[in-house]
Amino acid sequence: MQAIYEKPKTFIDSATHFCPGCGHGIVLRLIAEILDSWGMRGKTIGLAPVGCAVLAYNYLDIDMCEAPHGRPPAVATGIKRVHPDKLVFAYQGDGDLAAIGMAEIIHAANRGENITFIFVNNAIYGMTNGQMAPTTLLGQKTATTLSGRNATNDGYPIRVCELLAVIEGSSFIERVSISSPEQVRKTKKALEKGFRTQIEKKGFSLVEILSSCPIYWRMDSNEAMRYIDEEMSRIFPLGVVKDWEAKK
Amino acid sequence: MANINFSRAYLTMKQLLTGNEAAAEAAIQAGCRYYYGYPITPQNELINYMSVRMPQVGGVFIQAESEIAAINMVYGSAAAGGRTMTSSSSPGISLKQEGISYLAGSELPCVIVNIQRGGPGLGDISASQADYFQAVKGGGHGDYHLIVLAPCSVQEMANLVYDAFGLSDKYRTPVLILGDAQIGQLMEPVEFPEKPNKKSPSKTWALTGAEGRKRNIVKSFYPVKGQLEEFNNHLQEKYKNIEEHEVRYEAVNIQNADVILVAYGTSARICKEVVKKSQQLDFKVGMIRPITLWPFPKKFIRKISENAQCILTVEMSAGQMVEDVRLSVEGKCPVYFYGRTGGGVPASSEVIKKIVEIVPENLAANRLLQLAEVK
Secondary structure, three states: OOOOOOOOOOEEEOOOOOOOOOHHHHHHHHHHHHHHOOHHHHEEEEEEOOHHHHHHHHHHHOOEEEEOOOOOHHHHHHHHHHOOOOEEEEEHHHHHHHHHHHHHHHHHHHHHHHHHEEEEEOEOOOOOOOOEEOOOOOOOOOHHHOOOOOHHHOOOOOOOOHHHHOOOOEEEEEEEOOHHHHHHHHHHHHHHHHHHHHHHHOEEEEEEEEEEOOHHHHHHHHHHHHHHHHHHHHHHOOOOEEEEOOOO | OOOOOHHHHHHEEEEEEOOOOOOHHHHOOOOOHHHHHEOOOOOOOHHHHHHHHHHOOOOOEEEEHHHHHHHHHHHHHHHHOOOOOEEEHHHHHHHHHHHHHHHOOOOOOEEEEEEEEEEEEEEEOOOOOHHHHHHHOOOOOOOOOEEEEEEHHHHHHHHHHHHHHHHHHHHHEEEEEEHHHHHOOOOOEEOOOOOOOOOOOOOOOOOOOOOOOOOOOOOOOOOOOOOOHHHHHHHHHHHHHHHHHHOOEEEEEOOOOOOEEEOOHHHHHHHHHHHHHHHHOOOOOEEEEEEEOOOOOHHHHHHHHHHOEEEEEEEEEOOOOHHHHHHHHHOOOOOEEEEOOOOOOOOOHHHHHHHHOOOOOOOHHHHHHHEEEEE
C-alpha cells in the first residue's frame, strides 16, 4: 500500500493542547510540511509567542526560542544577525504583534530584517479568556467589550498588512485564512513564498492568517469558519498586499 | 571619540579614554560581536564607540527602536550563541527589566552596562547610585540575581567588562556592570592587555539549527506543576555557587581602624581620599570597597565588624547598600550612613564631618574637623 499523505516528520507525534476548531494546529502543521518537503528541519530557528501558541515548540521538532510578549521581532533580529544563513521565523498572535509588539514589528519591517513573520489573527485574546484584541471587529463581543467593540471608546480594528505595506523595508505581505481546504492550500503557498523571500534574501516578509477561536467567539467550529469568511474577511481582505516579485 | 587609532599595538599602549569608551573597547577585546543599544545620557560615548568599532571587527551594531527592543535583540543573539551586550542608563535600564528577567529565566549569558544617573523618573543626568536595589535585588520579576560588578576607575571598567563576559558564559547568567555618570564620562589612562579566553565555551544549548542533533529550546515557561519550582531550585543552587566563588572586594587600611567606610564606585573614590587624609592623624579610617555588589562580600564585612568600632556606609543614594552592610554585620558593631541623592556627589569633607559626628568622644575628632575645613 502506498502512503500518499502522512503526518509531517517535523510535527512531533503528540496531541496538541489547542481547543477543537482552533486554527493554530493547522498553521503549525503547514509549517512542518514545508520544512519537511524542503529539507529545512535542521536549518530553521523558530520563535514561539506568548498566548495559546506558546507551546508551539512542543509540536515543531526544530530549534525554538520563546520571546517576551510582543518582542519576537527584536528577538528574531538578534538570532538572525548571529545566523544570517538560517531560516528564522517568528510566530505571533494579534495581541502579541498588533498591541504590545507594534513597535517591534514596524521597526523590524523598516530595517528590512530578512525574517519571516507568521501572524495568526483570530481577533481575540484566547489564553487570557477572550478579551478584546487590536483586530477585534466593531460590534464583536469580548470579555472586555461585553456590548460589542465600540469605535468611540475602543478604536478600530487594525489592518496590520496594509500598515506594514507602506513601510519601505517590507518585501512580501499577504493575508490568507484557514476557513476551508482551499484557503488552507493558499495559506501554505503564502507561507512558502514568505520563506522563499527570506531564503533568497529579499527582506522582511509577513503572512497574516485569519484564524478561528470558537471557544471565545462563542460559536461552534462550522460557524467560526463562516465568521472568518463572512465577517473577518470583509474587514481584513484576503490577498497579496505587497510582493517584491510583482511587476511594477 | 576623536582620533582613536584602533590598531592592536596602539590599544595595548596606555591611552586616555572615558569609562564608557573603555567599556566598549573591552567588550570588543573580549570577543563581543553583537551590540544593541539606544541612546541615553550619560552612556552615549559607549553606543557611539560601538557604532564605529563593531563594523571594523566584523560585528553587528544596531541602534534599536527602544531599550526594550535592544535587550530583546541581546536575548536573541545570546540564545543563538553569540557574545552580546547592551548598555543604558537608569530610566533605560528600568525599561530593560522585563528582558533581563527573561534572560535570567532562560539562563542566557550577556553583559549589560548601567551608567547610573539621578532618579526617580526622568531625574537628571548626573551621577547617582540609586539603582543599587534594582541591580542587586532582582529588578525584574521572579527569584533571580545578576552578577553585579562595580568599577571605580576607567581601567577597572575595562577589566571588569572583560571579566563579565567570562563570568556570564561560565554561569549562563546575565552580568551587570553598575557604573555611574562619573565613572562613565571620566577620562583616565587605560590599557587593554591581550588576554586569553576570548572565545566562549562550547554552547551546546544554543539555537543554531538542529542539524544532526536533537532540537534545542530556549525558554523560561514551565506550565507543568512542580517544574518551575524545580527550575527555581536549580537557579538558587547556581546562585549559591556564585556566592561561594565569585566575591570580590578591595580592603584599604582596615587593620585596627577606628572607622571603616564601605563604599563602591564613585563614592569609593571619595572615601579613598578620606582614608588618605586620615593617615596624617592618629585617628585611623579604613575602607572596604565591594567590587561584586552581588554576590555581596557579606562574610568579609561580618568578620571585620567583629573587631571594628563602627562602620560608615557612604553612597550616592538615600541608603540602599547600607541595608546589605547591616545584614552582613548582624549587629556586631554600629552601622552609620551618609548619602547624597538626586545627583548630589558627597565631598570628602562631608564624609569627614559625618565621621566626627558618629565618634564625638574620640580625641582625634577635633583634628578631623579641622581637616574637613581644609579645602
